[in-house]
Amino acid sequence: MTEFLSFLSAHIDMAYVLILSIFVGVEVIGKVPSVLHTPLMSGANAIHGVIIIGAIIVMLNAGVDNIPALILGFIAVILGTLNVVGGFVVTDRMLEMFKKKKN
Amino acid sequence: MEHSILELFYLAGSLTFIIGLKMLSHPETARRGNLLAAAGMGLAIMGTLIFYKSGVPMLIYALIFGAMIIGTISGWIAAKKVQMTAMPQMVSIFNGMGGACAMLIGLIEFHHFLESDDNLGLLTVLASMVIGSVSFAGSVIAWAKLNGNMKREIRLPKYNILNTAIMIIIVLLTAVIIGGWVPETPAIYVLFVLSLIYGILLVIPIGGADMPVVISLLNSFTGMAAAFAGFLYNNHVMLTGGILVGSAGTILTVVMCKGMNRSLTNVIFGAFGGGGATASGISGSGDKSVRDINISDTAVLLNYSKKVIIVPGYGLAVAQAQHVIHELETILEERGVEVKYAIHPVAGRMPGHMNVLLAESNVDYEKLIEMDLINPEFPTTDVVLVVGANDVVNPAAKNDPGSPIYGMPILDVESAKNIIVNKRSMSAGYAGIDNELFYNPKTSMLFGSAKQVLTELVTELKNMN
Numbered sequence: 001m002t003e004f005l006s007f008l009s010a011h012i013d014m015a016y017v018l019i020l021s022i023f024v025g026v027e028v029i030g031k032v033p034s035v036l037h038t039p040l041m042s043g044a045n046a047i048h049g050v051i052i053i054g055a056i057i058v059m060l061n062a063g064v065d066n067i068p069a070l071i072l073g074f075i076a077v078i079l080g081t082l083n084v085v086g087g088f089v090v091t092d093r094m095l096e097m098f099k100k101k102k103n
Numbered sequence: 104m105e106h107s108i109l110e111l112f113y114l115a116g117s118l119t120f121i122i123g124l125k126m127l128s129h130p131e132t133a134r135r136g137n138l139l140a141a142a143g144m145g146l147a148i149m150g151t152l153i154f155y156k157s158g159v160p161m162l163i164y165a166l167i168f169g170a171m172i173i174g175t176i177s178g179w180i181a182a183k184k185v186q187m188t189a190m191p192q193m194v195s196i197f198n199g200m201g202g203a204c205a206m207l208i209g210l211i212e213f214h215h216f217l218e219s220d221d222n223l224g225l226l227t228v229l230a231s232m233v234i235g236s237v238s239f240a241g242s243v244i245a246w247a248k249l250n251g252n253m254k255r256e257i258r259l260p261k262y263n264i265l266n267t268a269i270m271i272i273i274v275l276l277t278a279v280i281i282g283g284w285v286p287e288t289p290a291i292y293v294l295f296v297l298s299l300i301y302g303i304l305l306v307i308p309i310g311g312a313d314m315p316v317v318i319s320l321l322n323s324f325t326g327m328a329a330a331f332a333g334f335l336y337n338n339h340v341m342l343t344g345g346i347l348v349g350s351a352g353t354i355l356t357v358v359m360c361k362g363m364n365r366s367l368t369n370v371i372f373g374a375f376g377g378g379g380a381t382a383s384g385i386s387g388s389g390d391k392s393v394r395d396i397n398i399s400d401t402a403v404l405l406n407y408s409k410k411v412i413i414v415p416g417y418g419l420a421v422a423q424a425q426h427v428i429h430e431l432e433t434i435l436e437e438r439g440v441e442v443k444y445a446i447h448p449v450a451g452r453m454p455g456h457m458n459v460l461l462a463e464s465n466v467d468y469e470k471l472i473e474m475d476l477i478n479p480e481f482p483t484t485d486v487v488l489v490v491g492a493n494d495v496v497n498p499a500a501k502n503d504p505g506s507p508i509y510g511m512p513i514l515d516v517e518s519a520k521n522i523i524v525n526k527r528s529m530s531a532g533y534a535g536i537d538n539e540l541f542y543n544p545k546t547s548m549l550f551g552s553a554k555q556v557l558t559e560l561v562t563e564l565k566n567m568n
Contacts, residue, residue, distance in 0.1 A: 007223040014334055014342060021343045024121055025350030032128040034446075034473055037355065037454035042194050043127045043137050044351050045322050047120050048201050050144065050344035051235075051329040053151050054208045057336055059167050060156045062211075069211050070163075074170045076207035081174025082181075083201035084148075088141040089182035090193055095134040097462035 039094045046087025052080025105154045112150030113340035119143025120344050124351060130468065147340045187463050188420045191452040192249040195318050198325055199242030205235025205328035206295075212335065213291055222281050224335065229277055229291070231331035233298045238324040240302025245318055248310065249452060262308050263372050269301045305371070313370045315453040316359045320367075323352025359454050365510070393529070396547035398556065401523055402563035408485035410441040412477065414514055415461065417451050418491020418526070422553035425464035428490065431557055432466065434564050444470055445477040445487075445514050447495035478515045487519040489540075491553050493526070497538045506536060522546040525556050 008015065032040055055076035062069040119139050126136025152167065178197075185193045209232025216225040247253045273294065280290050309317050326348030333341030360367050396404075405411060413432070419425060432442045444466065450457035458471055472480075481487065489496055492514075499506040500513045516522055522545050529541070540546055549556055 003222060011334065011337065014337065014339070017339055017342050018330070018334075018346055021346035022350045025124075025347040026354050028121065028124045028128065028347070029351040029354045032355075033130070034358075034448050035455050035458045035468060035471065036128060036130065036133060037358070037448075038190065038194075038451075038456050038459050039133060039137070040124075040127050040455075041319055041322060041352070041355060041453065042190075043140065044124065044326070044348045044355075045194055045198050045201070046137075047124070047140055047144070047344050048198075048322070048326040048329045048348040049204075050116075050120075050147065050341050051201055051204045051208070051325070051332055053147060053338060053341055054329070054332040054336060055204055056148065056151050056167060057155060057338075058208055058211050059163055060151075060159050062163070064160050064162055070166060072207045072211050074166055076204045076211075077167055077170035078174040079200040079207070080204040081171045082178040083197050083204065084141075084144055084178070085175045086178035086182045086193070086197045086200070088137060088144070089179055090185065090190070090197070091137045092134065092141075093182065094187075094190070094459050095137055097459060098130050098133060098468060 035098075039091050039098075042087060042091040042094065046084055046091060049080055049084035049087055052077060052084055055080045105157070109150050109154035110339070112146050112154070113338070116143040116147035116150075116340040117343040119146075120340075120347055124347060187460055188417075188423075189250070190456065190459065191315065191318060192246045194453070195242050195245045195249065195321070198318065198322050199239045199246065201325040202235045202238030202242060202321070202328060205231050205325065205332055206239055206298075207235075208232075208332055209235060210295065214288075217287050226277070226281055227331050227335050229280065229294065231328045231335065232291075232295060233273060233277070234324050234331065235328040236295060236298035237302035237305065238321045238328060240299040241306040241317070241321045241324075242302075244303050244306040245314065245321065248306070249314060262304060266301065266304050269297060269304065273297050273301060309370065313365075315449060315456075316356055316367070316370050318453065319352055319356040319359055323349045323356060326350075326352055355454075359449065393541050393548045394544075394546065396523060396549050398549075398559045398563055401547075401549055402560055402567060404486055404521060404523070405435060405440070405488070405560070406438060406564060406567055408435075408440055410443075410480075410484045411435060411486045411488060412443050412445050412481065412484050412516075412519070414445045414447075414487060414489045414492050414496060414516060415450065415457055416490065416492025416495065417457075418493075419553050420451065420457075420460045420491070422491065424490070424554040424557050425460050425466075427554055427557040427561060429461070429464045429466050430561050431564070432470070434561060438564075442470070443472050443477065443480070445474065445516075446471050447474050447492070447514055448512075450492065450495055474512060474514055481515050481518040484519040486521045486523060487516045489516065489522065489524040490557070491525065493538055494536070496540055497536065498540055498543075499536065499538070502539070508536065516540065517543060517545070520545070523549050525549045525551070525553055527552055 055073055059073040062073055120143060123136040123140030126132040209228050212228050216228055276294050279285050280287055306317055326345045330342050330345030330349055333345050435442050446457050448454055462468055494508055496514050496516045500508045500511040503509055524546055
């Protein structure tokens with residue numbers, strides 16, 4: 001219990017961010033027309049690619065001699081970049097087609 | 104000082120994610136929203152590289168940049184080359200990459216928490232690893248299924264019990280590891296393997312129209328994995344980004360389930376196309392007959408209609424017939440026929456997928472009408488042209504409680520004056536069930552591949568002047 005409380009107080013601002021973000025996410029998505037569901041899913045998909053920052057941090061913290069961490073971190077950065085770049089580019093390609101047609 | 108600058112970068116990143124997502128929910132601002140979020144992401148990544156830590160050896164920077172260049176080039180090429188019809192697979196595999204990233208971070212980082220005896224930190228890292236692994240394995244299976252690499256139905260006996268058992272074991276094992284009652288390192292590797300197996304088993308039995316729901320669910324899983332990793336590093340941008348996607352993905356999943364009138368538990372635990380399919384298969388076979396119609400009769404019928412509604416399905420996209428259907432629409436409009444498209448929420452392979460496919464071939468999105476708005480219009484419609492759609496117009500969803508799609512809202516095409524269904528053959532739809540609509544006395548079947556049939560229709564209509 002003590003451990004939990006000290007963990008919570010150490011991360012209390014994170015806890016607030018967590019709770020508020022949940023509501024923001026629900027609120028922002030609540031009113032999306034079904035036309036945009038696919039691009040939205042794809043855009044959200046790109047945003048969770050923010051995990052790449054974790055992979056970069058792993059690499060920055062790993063020493064030059066920590067070979068396993070460097071190898072796994074290297075792969076993780078590649079995968080994270082794929083998620084981010086691929087996600088945003090694919091979403092942009094889809095949305096490009098939604099431009100209003102002028103007769 | 105440097106740390107405060109980094110926090111500023113992260114704040115900007117979080118803000119662009121929220122505003123970007125908000126802008127993504129309106130057709131006019133969606134594209135800019137996406138670019139804004141991308142810019143914020145770039146800022147957050149750059150900030151981390153520059154300000155997170157000083158005195159890092161050059162070799163490490165070289166490795167990071169090398170990895171980012173490889174990822175950027177391959178991601179860019181894959182995203183630019185992918186066919187619009189293959190979009191669900193693409194989203195699924197990119198999602199899997201994110202999951203795998205979380206998984207690897209977990210695999211690297213758990214050692215530190217074992218050493219420092221930080222139990223809750225360890226719990227966070229394990230949560231990120233488990234969710235990331237499930238998302239990765241599940242996404243790969245979803246990709247293979249959508250891509251047609253896994254055509255055969257694989258159905259393990261009692262998979263519901265099996266899946267639930269694995270899930271319980273994962274939770275218990277995590278608790279035991281945190282408690283320190285087993286040798287941690289080997290137990291964590293067992294946990295990792297179990298998570299992968301769970302991800303595979305979660306997606307394998309799911310098929311048919313439920314696939315989009317699973318992709319969306321896995322999407323929110325990866326979001327949660329990113330959020331846990333954010334908690335781990337006390338990193339606000341990862342936390343907000345992850346949680347936003349986690350909650351947005353969950354809402355989107357629920358919206359999709361509602362579109363099919365099914366609960367999430369039903370999607371995950373209910374076998375789709377299992378027992379119910381055989382039951383309605385019996386009612387479909389036998390004495391009923393269908394009526395054929397040829398190209399020229401169809402052309403005449405369309406030409407002298409006042410109002411035509413086109414119901415496009417995934418078959419249309421597979422046949423690459425989106426452009427021809429737009430041509431057909433243009434010709435009919437020139438003749439004074441009112442043409443609209445009826446878009447079912449799960450038309451295509453993902454919600455909104457059909458809209459993207461039609462938008463690609465220059466169809467005005469104001470002509471794409473959602474199900475609830477178009478259903479009252481069918482009684483005043485002369486001809487409904489169903490192209491490559493099946494399950495979304497199947498009356499069994501309303502009439503046959505034994506049907507696996509019973510309860511799914513459908514497009515009410517039966518109330519139109521004439522129904523023309525274009526299909527390659529009488530085979531069942533993606534959900535694998537028979538369709539009573541084809542035997543309706545008002546229905547005429549126009550057999551042939553969508554692209555060929557529509558092209559001939561266009562030629563026929565042009566000659567009719």
